[in-house]
Amino acid sequence: MIKNNKFYCRNKEVYPPFKNGLYLEEYFLKKWSEDNHKTKRKYIPVLWTNFQIESWFNNKRHQMQNSLNDWVEKNPSNDGYFIVVQHDLGALLRLPENTITYGACSGTIPIPLIYQDINNILENIPKKSFSQKNILCSFIGSITCNGVKPVVRPHMNKVLSNNKNFKLINSGGWTTNVKKKNQMLFINETINSKFGLAPRGFGRSSFRFFEILLLGSIPVYIWNDIEWLPFKDIIDYKKLCISIHISKINTLEEILLSITEEKYNEILCYYNEIKHLFKLEGMYNKIIAEND
Numbered sequence: 001m002i003k004n005n006k007f008y009c010r011n012k013e014v015y016p017p018f019k020n021g022l023y024l025e026e027y028f029l030k031k032w033s034e035d036n037h038k039t040k041r042k043y044i045p046v047l048w049t050n051f052q053i054e055s056w057f058n059n060k061r062h063q064m065q066n067s068l069n070d071w072v073e074k075n076p077s078n079d080g081y082f083i084v085v086q087h088d089l090g091a092l093l094r095l096p097e098n099t100i101t102y103g104a105c106s107g108t109i110p111i112p113l114i115y116q117d118i119n120n121i122l123e124n125i126p127k128k129s130f131s132q133k134n135i136l137c138s139f140i141g142s143i144t145c146n147g148v149k150p151v152v153r154p155h156m157n158k159v160l161s162n163n164k165n166f167k168l169i170n171s172g173g174w175t176t177n178v179k180k181k182n183q184m185l186f187i188n189e190t191i192n193s194k195f196g197l198a199p200r201g202f203g204r205s206s207f208r209f210f211e212i213l214l215l216g217s218i219p220v221y222i223w224n225d226i227e228w229l230p231f232k233d234i235i236d237y238k239k240l241c242i243s244i245h246i247s248k249i250n251t252l253e254e255i256l257l258s259i260t261e262e263k264y265n266e267i268l269c270y271y272n273e274i275k276h277l278f279k280l281e282g283m284y285n286k287i288i289a290e291n292d
Contacts, residue, residue, distance in 0.1 A: 138197065140186040
């Protein structure tokens with residue numbers, strides 16, 4: 001471990017609201033410590049998001065960079081290093097050369113933007129069949145700009161909000177304090193929808209993509225600069241979801257209406273085959289295996 005406790009500060013936020021347990025960086029570090037697994041490419045044991053969201057980070061940045069440099073000097077690796085990071089912008093300290101970033105929203109290799117819920121709230125919600133779902137496609141969340149042009153959510157809202165096949169509800173802000181009524185609204189609308197919109201936010205991914213699958217619906221991932229989907233080497237996303245560039249959003253209705261009940265059920269069956277990769281343990285095992 002790096003001899004600077006600020007690298008391991010506690011994350012005081014609870015987001016998304018269904019998170020009950022560890023964030024992905026916390027899970028990975030904890031399991032790596034317990035396993036004491038020695039990989040060829042060396043893991044840099046840091047909780048990036050926890051300290052990068054703190055107001056004091058910029059003032060301590062130089063000090064933390066020095067601590068990281070000291071650790072690298074004492075832990076040389078001919079095979080290079082890797083990190084695991086959830087933060088939208090990745091690691092905000094200078095990394096050693098030949099470092100792979102497994103990032104939920106940016107970096108070298110995409111990983112799932114997931115979290116621990118020890119109660120499995122979303123997974124345990126009773127699911128509905130194709131014919132029982134009376135909404136073609138829904139979205140419950142904030143319509144925000146993310147600073148990367150073309151902006152995704154405002155344009156998505158502009159094109160789809162007046163279409164009767166799409167139910168878009170602007171929650172007025174999906175922050176670290178999501179009201180209970182909005183949580184239940186998201187659950188109820190999603191389980192009654194055949195598809196759920198999962199546009200990228202400030203980061204390239206969205207918690208919503210994986211939550212929609214947990215609720216028995218199929219996500220529509222909307223992206224702009226890079227299609228940030230995890231583990232493409234073993235997951236066939238054409239069999240799992242709808243992935244569409246924001247420039248083609250006006251073709252989405254036709255795409256969704258063309259999917260038959262048989263095809264829909266095939267997608268959900270494929271999800272059951274690969275869903276272990278969207279769980280923290282499966283993600284951990286995949287990353288460790290790649291660096292052995």
